[in-house]
Amino acid sequence: MCAVKARIAKTASGIGISVTAHRFMPSGPLTGRIRVPGDKSISHRSLMFGALAVGKTTIRGLLEGEDVLATGRALAQMGAKISKEADGSYSVNGVGVGTLLQPQGALDMGNSGTSTRLLMGLLASHAITAAFTGDASLSKRPMSRVIDPLSLMGAAFTPSPGGTLPLVMEGIQPGVPITYRLPVASAQVKSAILLAALNTPGTTTVIEPVPTRDHTERMLHGFGVDVQVDVIDGERHISITGPADLTPCDIEVPGDPSSAAFFAVAASIVPDSDLVIENVGLNPTRDGIFRVLKQMGASIQYLEEREVGGEPVADLRVRHAPLQGIEVDPEIAPSMIDEFPVLFVAASMATGATVTSGLEELRVKESDRLSAMASALTQAGAKINERADGLLIHGSGGKPLAGGGPVTTHLDHRIAMSMAVAGLASKAGVEVDSTEPIATSFPNFSDLLDEAAS
Numbered sequence: 001m002c003a004v005k006a007r008i009a010k011t012a013s014g015i016g017i018s019v020t021a022h023r024f025m026p027s028g029p030l031t032g033r034i035r036v037p038g039d040k041s042i043s044h045r046s047l048m049f050g051a052l053a054v055g056k057t058t059i060r061g062l063l064e065g066e067d068v069l070a071t072g073r074a075l076a077q078m079g080a081k082i083s084k085e086a087d088g089s090y091s092v093n094g095v096g097v098g099t100l101l102q103p104q105g106a107l108d109m110g111n112s113g114t115s116t117r118l119l120m121g122l123l124a125s126h127a128i129t130a131a132f133t134g135d136a137s138l139s140k141r142p143m144s145r146v147i148d149p150l151s152l153m154g155a156a157f158t159p160s161p162g163g164t165l166p167l168v169m170e171g172i173q174p175g176v177p178i179t180y181r182l183p184v185a186s187a188q189v190k191s192a193i194l195l196a197a198l199n200t201p202g203t204t205t206v207i208e209p210v211p212t213r214d215h216t217e218r219m220l221h222g223f224g225v226d227v228q229v230d231v232i233d234g235e236r237h238i239s240i241t242g243p244a245d246l247t248p249c250d251i252e253v254p255g256d257p258s259s260a261a262f263f264a265v266a267a268s269i270v271p272d273s274d275l276v277i278e279n280v281g282l283n284p285t286r287d288g289i290f291r292v293l294k295q296m297g298a299s300i301q302y303l304e305e306r307e308v309g310g311e312p313v314a315d316l317r318v319r320h321a322p323l324q325g326i327e328v329d330p331e332i333a334p335s336m337i338d339e340f341p342v343l344f345v346a347a348s349m350a351t352g353a354t355v356t357s358g359l360e361e362l363r364v365k366e367s368d369r370l371s372a373m374a375s376a377l378t379q380a381g382a383k384i385n386e387r388a389d390g391l392l393i394h395g396s397g398g399k400p401l402a403g404g405g406p407v408t409t410h411l412d413h414r415i416a417m418s419m420a421v422a423g424l425a426s427k428a429g430v431e432v433d434s435t436e437p438i439a440t441s442f443p444n445f446s447d448l449l450d451e452a453a454s
């Protein structure tokens with residue numbers, strides 16, 4: 001067993017043996033070259049759009065995380081033929097817009113908000129009745145944000161109290177086109193409406209006051225759909241005229257910047273690290289974490305900048321560097337919405353205070369990420385003040401955190417991985433109560449950690 005594997009040791013809980021608790025021990029420098037798995041958002045959309053195109057779509061670099069597999073299983077329940085080829089690529093033989101089949105049995109969305117909200121949109125304009133179920137974390141998350149616009153388009157919903165899963169949706173075909181201004185900055189809500197628009201006669205427009213990740217727009221364009229984007233008074237107006245036909249595509253999925261972020265922070269805070277993370281997607285609606293880390297003094301160089309699958313991509317060289325606390329501009333939040341947990345770890349090791357605000361949305365992710373990270377980092381020895389819309393973090397000035405735990409991850413993959421990174425730069429390691437959720441987005445996280453830190 002290599003030295004680093006020993007870092008991830010199974011530990012005993014107070015009431016017997018817990019097989020999923022792990023202590024992430026301090027590590028040596030992260031070095032060499034690693035490649036993170038495919039982008040989760042692009043992977044979900046590749047399968048969905050492939051299922052709507054008549055003919056064969058080929059996907060290279062698909063993320064084989066549980067969230068994406070849940071999307072694949074649901075699409076297969078509705079008639080798409082999805083198979084893994086000998087070369088590791090996936091083939092999707094789609095059924096076409098408007099011709100998805102009535103699923104037999106509930107659609108189990110597991111932990112995945114993206115699968116749920118995007119598929120609700122996709123099915124809302126089909127003559128399909130579907131039951132959506134999910135795990136304990138997903139069953140607490142708000143679905144009214146998609147139920148409201150999709151109801152305006154004619155779909156009917158029977159949610160659980162509070163507008164949550166499990167819920168039953170009756171789609172409508174043909175539905176009614178709408179013009180809808182997003183009340184929250186959410187790519188999932190935007191995408192749900194645009195997917196419903198594909199099979200809705202007439203023009204549906206989503207108005208986005210604050211730009212969010214634009215993979216749906218870019219990819220639908222690649223599948224031959226005319227997606228109109230106009231910027232009017234600083235707001236993006238995104239329109240689709242349905243019914244639309246999708247042409248099958250060859251897709252190459254770039255590496256996930258959200259996954260790369262864990263390694264970018266780890267290499268920044270572990271002394272003597274010098275790590276290259278290959279093939280990282282740098283779509284400007286997703287790269288906020290790297291911009292903020294650089295603002296804090298991180299050494300992140302973009303090498304071999306290029307385009308992969310219509311997305312800007314580079315290899316990232318990240319070297320250990322002293323970080324300074326900063327006030328994070330809330331306007332950057334949508335472009336790094338999933339990266340705040342790991343940014344909080346970086347901030348805990350910086351010199352001076354880091355202030356974040358405007359982050360109410362973090363309270364309705366896979367867990368309440370403000371409260372989960374405030375208590376996990378406090379347990380690990382960091383100095384944190386939790387506020388209604390963000391965290392105030394007093395950095396350690398580069399000194400390792402004491403470590404400790406077990407910290408509670410609340411079925412949230414990003415809390416588990418962020419606290420694993422905190423463990424690498426701690427004195428005693430950080431025990432994480434459960435590493436199982438990591439498989440939802442980054443199944444080989446621990447292997448890559450072994451590789452980089454060995």
Ligand code: S3P
Nearest residue numbers: 041114185186187188189337338
């Ligand atoms: C996603 C959008 C974001 C993000 C999620 C993936 C997507 O959610 O947090 O992990 O693929 O559209 P919101 O739309 O709720 O911000």
